[in-house]
Amino acid sequence: MSVRGVVFDLDNTLIETNESALAALDVTCDHLEARLGTAVAAARDTFLCVYIDLENALIERRRQFESAYQVRVETWRQTLAHLGQPASLAEEMVEYYAAERRRRFRLYPEVPAVLDAVTAAWPGAILTNGFTDVQREKIAAVGLGRWLPTAIISAEVGAWKPQPEAFAVALRAIGCRPEEAVMVGDSWKHDIAGAAPLGLRTVWVNRRGAPPPRGPEPSAAVADLSPLDQLLRHWNGE
Ligand SMILES: [Mg+2]
Structure with a gap:
């Protein structure tokens, strides 16, 4: 045929996608540390674990989201919670990450x-x-x-x-x-x-x-x- x-x-x-997403994540984690004025151990790995769980839940239809923005906010909320940091920073992290991603498309x-x-x-x-x-x-x-x-x-x-x-x-x-x-x-x-x-x-x-x-x-x-x-x-x- x-x-x-x-x-x-x-x-x-x-x-x-993968390399530029990780590079954007790295500088976003640096921004988080600068914002908090303290070192945050394992922020990147925690983010990735949370993200992979959410992505699987999404594809397997166990969770519903309306936008990538929503997924990213939820990922940062859970990540910040795991790290013992204020979840109120989630939106700011998402904006920072999105701008860093855009520079790398x-x-x-x-x-x-x-x-x-x-x-x-x-x-x-x-x-x-x-x-x-x-x-x-x-x-x-x-x-x-x-x-x-x-x-x-x-x-x-x-x-x-x-x-x-x-x-x-x-x-x-x-x-x-x-x-x-x-x-x-x-x-x-x-x-x-x-x-x-x-x-x-x-x-x-x-x-x-x-x-x-x-x-x-x-x-x-x-x-x-x-x-x-x-x-x-x-x-x-x-
Ligand atoms: Mg692909």
């Missing part, structure tokens, strides 16, 4: 050329887990709409990867049946394990050379997006 469309994950696939270097080639040949869409406020801000800041005018944000459609409904929305957006589409993403759990059982071809973007987890095998694994155009052409027998 020929490839007729491509679905892209956003964070850590097109946009560098960037596409991976190979992305513009890859999207030039791929989207000239096939329709594409973004399918991302997250909320309107931050995801749309990021997409606009790095100009992704130029190549991928359709972005499906999980909170807007009420379905989060790896739920099949999320992929169904993306397939409709690019006008493809599952066997005609390719899912490109860095998350084995959300992108690969979500799309592969539905019959999409999958490209696992493994930028850090992680060992492949157990579960559905991706159709291909790449260290960055550079080989993508050639890979899609190869699948189409070119």
Whole structure:
């Protein structure tokens, strides 16, 4: 079956997210210490533990949030409470963190050329887990709409990867049946394990050379997006 469309994950696939989020978190923790006038041990690790718990609860539908802002405020409230610090500082921490994140929004270097080639040949869409406020801000800041005018944000459609409904929305957006589409993403759990059982071809973007987890095998694994155009052409027998 020929490839007729491509679905892209956003964070850590097109946009560098993890490193810039950690860098923003570090300076926010420094700001907290400056604000309190005292050292705060383990602020970063406490924040990350709280955040991961909340994110899992969100994806597994055990908690409901309306925006990334709300998630961040709740994360800082719980973090400050664990640290024995005033939870009233949560909003201020969120504003500081958001400004530091904004300064760091960037596409991976190979992305513009890859999207030039791929989207000239096939329709594409973004399918991302997250909320309107931050995801749309990021997409606009790095100009992704130029190549991928359709972005499906999980909170807007009420379905989060790896739920099949999320992929169904993306397939409709690019006008493809599952066997005609390719899912490109860095998350084995959300992108690969979500799309592969539905019959999409999958490209696992493994930028850090992680060992492949157990579960559905991706159709291909790449260290960055550079080989993508050639890979899609190869699948189409070119
Ligand atoms: Mg991702």
